[in-house]
Amino acid sequence: MVLRDVRPGVRNEAAVAAVIEALRGALGDKLQTGQAFREQHTHTTTYLTRQLPDAVVFVENSDDVKAVVRACSEHGVPIIPFGTGSSLEGQVNAPSGGISIDFSRMNRILRVSPEDLDVTVEPGVTREQLNVYLRDTGLFFPIDPGANASIGGMTATRASGTNAVRYGTMKDNVLAMTVVTADGGEIATGSRAKKSSAGYDLTRLFVGSEGTLGVFTSITLRLQGIPEKIGGGVCAFPSVKAACDAVIMTIQMGIPVARIELLDEVQIRACNAYSGLSYEEKPTLFLEFHGTDQTVTLQSEQFSMIAEECGGESFRWTADAQERAKLWKARHDAYWAARALRPDLTILATDVCVPISQLADCVAATHADIVENDFLAPIVGHAGDGNFHLSILFNDKDPADVARVEAFVERLNRRALACGGTCTGEHGIGQGKMSFLEEEAGPALGLMRTIKRAVDPKNIFNPGKILRESA
Template identity: 65%
Template sequence: MATAENKPQTSNQNSDVTAVVAKLSERFQDRCSTSKALREQHGHTTTWLKNQPPDAVVFAQSTEEVAEIVRLCAAHKVPIIPFGTGSSLEGHVNAPLGGVSIDLSRMNNILEVNPEDLDCRVEAGVTRKQLNSYIRDTGLFFPIDPGADASIGGMAATRASGTNAVRYGTMKDAVLGLTVVTPDGRIIRTGGRAKKSSAGYDLTRLYVGSEGTLGVITELTVRLHGQPEAISGGVCPFPDVTAACNAVIATIQMGIPVARIELLDSLQVRACNTYSKLDLAETPTLFLEFHGSDAGVREQSEMFSAIAEEYGGGPFQWATAAEERTKLWTARHDAYWAGKTLNPDAEIMVTDVCVPISRLAECVTLTAEDIQAEGFLAPIVGHVGDGNFHVQILVDLDDPEEVRKTEAFVERLSLRAIDMGGTCTGEHGVGQGKQKYLRREHGEALDVMRAVKQALDPDNVMNPGKILPQS
């Protein structure tokens, strides 16, 4: 039976919810909790949106257990919210209608590695760092790198990408097959280990990016890549963000196979200097990395140096030792926490957009001008090699006018990106925060998405209130 701490104390007093939580507490005992602290932790993580906790949290340990939980919830039409590590940024794990959070973090087994075929099969709770540590001795690595040590399942659910996307693609390119528990509790498998298939609908791509609204991803087969023979990289300062972005555009258009190319504006550089103990000039800066043979990376870096000089950038400062590169990329991944040092009393509202590479400089420049006009403290950082950048606005959530101005800024940024042929979110996902822009971005295709949701989840139990606007 449930312990005293785990006695049902549901925030939603609906009798069906109460009955479901009681059954889950009896079935899973100390793996089902209704404690307020745990529920709030599962309803709110690194998002600025209001905390909306579930009624209970269940820690599943197998696909079969997930299916059992889903069937029980579905029978009573109780919402289900999948939870990985909680590193998403748009309210994906909030529970606006209450319900049960299924925590997959204990499903963290690496089931098989096939070095000859460059793939592996993992449970959804395996994190990217855990996987790369496990396969290091095989000479392979998993390249999708969103910064946070996210779970592989969560990364698939949000169609994550990160610093390596310009060369290795995003989760939609990395996932070969999935095991999914459907909204009615069936266990299905999509895709496989073959590198290509023409057999039927591509259900794998349907579930990648579905943000838990169509089913719970419990296992994944993902592509691996060989560790490069040589890696070189470093930093390159520029006089302004426009020059830096133009250098990125020229680099991509020339076909230089850069592995990573990241933009930090001057404010973000200042924050990283403080938080990560760097000593970079406080000016817009590109972090770069090249993968390949010794001769190849040398040629790539020389070509980039010439481009940077043409746009007023440089000198290119090499990070030759692995320790130096690790320090730089750790600083880049810690950009969110570094931003907090700019005003420790403020909250960070993080947003991202993505535009065609030819519009990158224009979009970033207009955004920087908008930030200056509003007087925001808001560093810009981004995976600019694929046209994706982020803005971190430091905001006082207790000041309604400041919140209103921030929301208006995010709307202008999102619509600006869409009007440039881009998207309101390149990698964070829609969640709750970006729903109102989907009609503008997708038009009547949004109605097709609704039809898919209705067909697969007619009772709307799977992560309700996410992706699809209510009207």
């Protein structure tokens, strides 16, 4: 099984040159071909080999996007959408070269409707930018992957984050979008209505497509009211399994926890050192509850009883905004904290997701695998929805170490699939998990290929991602 399939794709130098010439004439200095620009538009947080685009276009509106798509469609040249570059499975690599479309200048918030709890944004808007803009409305957008990702990138990878256990993932929070398709035209999917039975659900088709079916030009999102009361806390446990058992009981009892995050003892050690914390180095849950004074207090008391039953230590609780901000900043910095454990090593970040009933057994088996094989691989996860992540530190210059790590990743993914889970809960497939998607999807992969060929007959949209080109 090829885990990290980064083979170069087929290139057509004459076609690339023709597209660059056409776009330079149409878009001027919005197009850049310098080495530094091209290097900045490959991956940033994965150990996959860098594969540079031939040029970068800094689009400013949908007309710019259409111009790029039409030129690339005419000559059969790849298009690679680029948000902030925080994807983890090589989604922004360019195995066949082509044109990287940078959306950082398409960062306008087009419309907010507080009465309808929705907003329409351009794809370059970041989640932090959006929530700063919304602050005075009493609303917020709840999806929060660790990075300050763009809304376009989050939509493309079907992102989630620490709030997903209560507010869902991007698939639950994208109402509609506009998309430039392979012929250079623009379509609208969905509407601002809260439900619809009108035709195929094209919005859900594009959410999670990782740039392989079209290019987003606007996205309409569902918003939430800022809770009256927010409380959070920390609870340590004697083992990873005990912590996971507490998560399972919390979810199965219907306690509406907003966040419930698992950090194993290695990740806690990393966070203590990186973020200036002083937690005991044991498997730990970070939690947050949203509601009123009464409901938040009740939920925290209910969890305290569950934690005690599962062997947890005293639940350290706070409603202080600064303390909570410090806690969740440390959680969002978990990746960088893990890197800091051994700056001389490379990190492979990966994730799987399993049914909540299987979480304790799957995480415990993975933890045992790490210990048995003497890996440095902190575990952190959105435990409330069965999604957990590993940051595996290794020497990427040592073929034996690379082989050990890839064998471990293969075992991890097969363990999740055997539990009825998936090879990725939120990182996406990109280049890194195509083999596992083939195993997970089985015959359904053929239908995915049929859709891809129908929507993108020249294979210009992010080729070499999700589906192997050679198959």
